[in-house]
Amino acid sequence: MIVINFIVAVWVRILMVLDGLLALPRLLWMILTTKGPKGKGFGGKVGAALGNPKGQRLIFTFLRAFIPNLSLKAQLVKAYQNTGTVIVGRMADVQEVIARNEDFEVVYEPKMRKITGGANFFLGMQDTALYVRDTSNMRLAMRRDDVATLVQPPAAKQAAAIVAGLPGRIDVPQDLTLQVPTSMVQDYFGIDVGSRQNLIDGATRMFWYLFIDLAGDPAVEAEALRYAAICREAIAGSIDARKGHLKDDVISRCLALQTSGTPGMDDVGIRDNMIGLLIGAIPTLSKASILALDQILDRPDVLAQAQAAARSGDEAAVGQILFEGLRFNPLNPVIYRRSALDTVIAANTLRACRIRKGQMVMAGNFSGMFDPTALESPNSFRAGRPWQDYILWGVGMHVCFGDYINRAVIPAMLTPLLARQNLRRAKGADGQINSGGTPFPQHWVLEYD
Template identity: 30%
Template sequence: MIKLKYFDKVRAAQKSQRPLSEMPPFDIERLRTNGLASRIVGFFFNDPRWALALLRRFKPNLGFGNFLLVTRNADVRDILERGDEFETPYGPEMAELARGSNFILGMQDGAAYRQMKSSVLSAFPPAEVEAKVRPIAARHSRDIMMAASPGFDAIAGLLKILPVHICRDYFGLEIDDESEFADWAIALSALFFSDPTAKPVTRELAVVGGDRLIKVIDRSIDAIREKGQKDQPLARLVALLDQGRLSRPDIHSIMLGMIAGFVPTNVLAGGNCLDVILSRPDARQAIDAALAENDTAKLDRAIMEAMRFKPIWVGPWRYASRDATIARGTRRERLVKAGTVVMPATLSAMFDPDAVQNPNDFDTTRPHRDYLVFGHGIHLCIGAEIARIQIGESLRALFGKEKLRRASGRAGRLSNIGAYPESLKVDFEQPAFCHTVDQSM
């Protein structure tokens, strides 16, 4: 029986961890898995909707060992709203890598959570995102695609790189190598969100990657003080540090959380969304229509609907802090024992016909309630506005290419490293002035 890591394996790994100086050099290739088991898992998670549909009908709450998968929309929402009983389990590892301070995604509701969230929102106010982030995302996306040629890797060349540009130009970080920075962030995300069994390699990569990111954050703090910058999120956090309202580990925690929650998540969300659009004619038609009308709201709705079909995960992890009953008063009522690891399957919930009308149709006019793409409850994604704009501008520039399509063969299929998209190559028609023409003298 597979035993999940929360929390005995986490504590054991932390206790036995080697010093940073004794760990292997950072190499994201160590996340790659090529065995038969990983291929089977990859095949299932590429589109598990059929299996989730069967579970919703015949076994809506599937338990084995200390794990429970919950598939009905009402129950998924209920669990995500009951944070005092179903806690996020990410805190011990988040606090460890930030060297003592937890991030809001690893915290439960209370005074400390609310104080930390207030600091995050004061540094990253959602109201400024449209005016500040969209121009950055649009400019870099256009520049990248202007230089692109047929056979372009939309993941490695655009969707992985653009979030890092935003970390530099909006967050206020001093970043030398975009791809390397993204790999460090992916390593953190892998430990927090896609390492349920505590693989030593995943932990080593996250520890080394986290150390590299903290060095970037500290170097950026020094640059802010030297240059006197004030109007970027990190500069606002430094002001709170200087006022004694935050500690340096608090800044490490906030910035690591925002980086790991933004860069890898958007690579995953953007890559999966692109895969859906290139696979479904109805999704492609919606994107093309929005672009033809230059209608950003329509583009956002088409992207959100595409993301519903292939979100970043089947569902988030939760941990039952005490005995709790779900689906009370129904035939599926169940007592969840303390210590159970629960996955409220948000993917399944978005296709539950009891809550979502015609769930298998691609429909860009759905009500906002139908979407759990950015989560639900107090841990609704705090960077959702940044993500929406970044992915939207990426795809606007990408599908601005004439007759954009998958490259032929394996190159045009989405490939992953660990849980994260690595490559998907596309072809398109070059403008006439880009073609080489023989000249007669």
């Protein structure tokens, strides 16, 4: 058995090197054949190719084989202070970076404080007493068993009604994948800002500012903080409205904790926690759903499997197919942390990498999910992989707080649509994902019989 395992390990690494060698000419061909923005020349074609998940996979394929941990003096991230950049590509090393919370810190705190107007939110905290307090409180208010009673059934019912009410043509984000999470925020979280569009736009702009704007764009910050002020006031109003009129929602449960004297559950603490939950709910659920469905539509055999599962009402099977699709174009291709000290990752291996204090470490979860040393046949589309093969919403201490909600709501939203006959992209520009100048899909039209 030892000999067989050794031979398999060597063979996997040989194939990884061969794939890495082929990746560069494939990437060059992709760049040459990509239609870039007008007037941008070759640089525009390069940018377009690198913005495509297939192009990103080719880069990661090369790096995994030859430079699995790449340390640069260049400061690729401008929004946070740092001394350079490290790009990490192997699954084991990605997981190491994310697991070493004290050594590789989250950096969001300054922006979190601007969003709340004062305090940090637990996604921007290290492993402190405040982090434990706030996450524990919110786990009591946002219970895991709510998914089966208060989250998935309303999402499935609303999605089915939306699809049934449309005459064979749907703008997926506007009609479906933004609407269902917004209803969840209103009904389950208990947040009311008076306007569904303000909820959608506010969550989108704040998420963009906190997690995606690595360039430090002042215009992105200004819009995010404008919506933050609106949402703070509206959530405070929602809290006041619940007092004396408790319901079975997250804000009411927070108020029940407040009544019992639970630390951290004063009105401002509840408000700050709720604004954090709002930010993570609407745009991410919508985008993840669309990216996954887009991958499935590219694969007719997979689409047929997904539709068969949807028509039989098997949401679990639909989910397995969707999450495998999302592996091919995840919501975030890297998870970034900043090194708190001079250290080493992948110690005692040939790929060991020294990291300087202050360097921004880009842990390539997209790359890790295609690492042949960690996954079986990573380039094949295989629904039903072990969940540990996926890093779709982070792992460990800072995994998405609603990861179990994501796993239920995404298939609940898309099952009624997948059950339709002859599901297809609309012709022309309407059938292509349009982000409307944001990092999130705003329009994408599909048709069905």
